[in-house]
Amino acid sequence: MEKTAAENAGNVAAAKPLKLFGSWASSYTHRVQLAMRLKGLSFEYAEEDLGNKSEALLRANPVHKKVPVLVLHDGRALAESAIILHYLDDAFPDTRPLLPADPFDRAVARFWCHFGDDKLGPAVGAVFATTGEEQAAAVRQVHENLALLEAELREGAFKGRRFFGGQEVGFLDVVLGCGSYWLAVFEEVTGVQLVDAEAFPLFHAWLRDFEAQEEVRETIPSIDRLLAYARGLRQMLLALAAGAGGAGDSSAPVAAAPPAAAPPVAAADIAVDI
Numbered sequence: 001m002e003k004t005a006a007e008n009a010g011n012v013a014a015a016k017p018l019k020l021f022g023s024w025a026s027s028y029t030h031r032v033q034l035a036m037r038l039k040g041l042s043f044e045y046a047e048e049d050l051g052n053k054s055e056a057l058l059r060a061n062p063v064h065k066k067v068p069v070l071v072l073h074d075g076r077a078l079a080e081s082a083i084i085l086h087y088l089d090d091a092f093p094d095t096r097p098l099l100p101a102d103p104f105d106r107a108v109a110r111f112w113c114h115f116g117d118d119k120l121g122p123a124v125g126a127v128f129a130t131t132g133e134e135q136a137a138a139v140r141q142v143h144e145n146l147a148l149l150e151a152e153l154r155e156g157a158f159k160g161r162r163f164f165g166g167q168e169v170g171f172l173d174v175v176l177g178c179g180s181y182w183l184a185v186f187e188e189v190t191g192v193q194l195v196d197a198e199a200f201p202l203f204h205a206w207l208r209d210f211e212a213q214e215e216v217r218e219t220i221p222s223i224d225r226l227l228a229y230a231r232g233l234r235q236m237l238l239a240l241a242a243g244a245g246g247a248g249d250s251s252a253p254v255a256a257a258p259p260a261a262a263p264p265v266a267a268a269d270i271a272v273d274i
């Protein structure tokens with residue numbers, strides 16, 4: 001009889017552990033780490049130097065050359081955090097599911113995941129990478145996007161839920177939560193308020209609740225470390241945008257430096273890649 005993917009995964013589990021290529025400050029990496037923790041899946045972790053990527057990472061993700069990458073028990077590799085999260089649900093059905101069971105609810109979770117990656121994340125990145133009027137416009141975009149999420153929590157798809165996934169942290173919590181802790185870091189570094197608890201009470205409460213979860217606390221680096229990293233990164237992005245060129249102040253504590261030749265226009269993109 002043919003074996004299911006889960007049985008195959010289970011058979012080779014003893015031989016070779018799952019392996020995750022990641023970067024310590026990468027929110028996309030945190031998504032996968034958190035998902036595996038919530039599911040109780042053990043894995044090996046390989047920290048990538050994003051300024052000098054390993055041959056193994058480039059072989060495993062030749063298309064995007066980014067982390068996270070999950071290497072399966074049999075050596076095959078998967079890239080893109082949301083796709084990895086879906087895979088984990090499919091391949092390990094005996095573990096805690098992250099996506100809802102209902103097809104419509106699953107689609108809604110995917111929709112808001114796309115919203116986070118496509119709209120909210122880039123707007124937050126732009127606040128971080130800019131100053132002046134450009135930054136003010138990006139702040140307005142962040143607020144518009146947060147207002148959309150707040151409305152869904154108040155009277156839309158997620159009304160009455162503790163988490164986006166229901167009573168427990170689910171797929172969308174992992175996806176949105178692993179980017180949202182950067183909001184406080186960016187507020188501190190830029191001096192701009194992004195999440196006003198009065199304007200976005202439900203989103204604010206959700207984020208505090210998410211951050212207090214044991215698995216989340218185990219996954220997210222300390223605020224001091226993130227702050228030091230973000231300060232160095234902002235300094236470099238502003239230098240790039242100002243046309244200073246190069247990799248900025250080499251003493252800046254930038255753990256995951258973008259390519260030195262990155263053009264200024266890419267600044268917002270770089271900032272989002274955290």
Ligand SMILES: N[C@@H](CCC(=O)N[C@@H](CS)C(=O)NCC(=O)O)C(=O)O
Pocket residue numbers: 023025026027028029050065066067068079080081082272273274
């Ligand atoms: N869409 C990707 C984004 C991954 C991503 O942007 N990774 C960043 C680190 S957070 C990266 O590897 N950057 C290195 C580079 O761009 O060269 C995902 O969801 O996994």
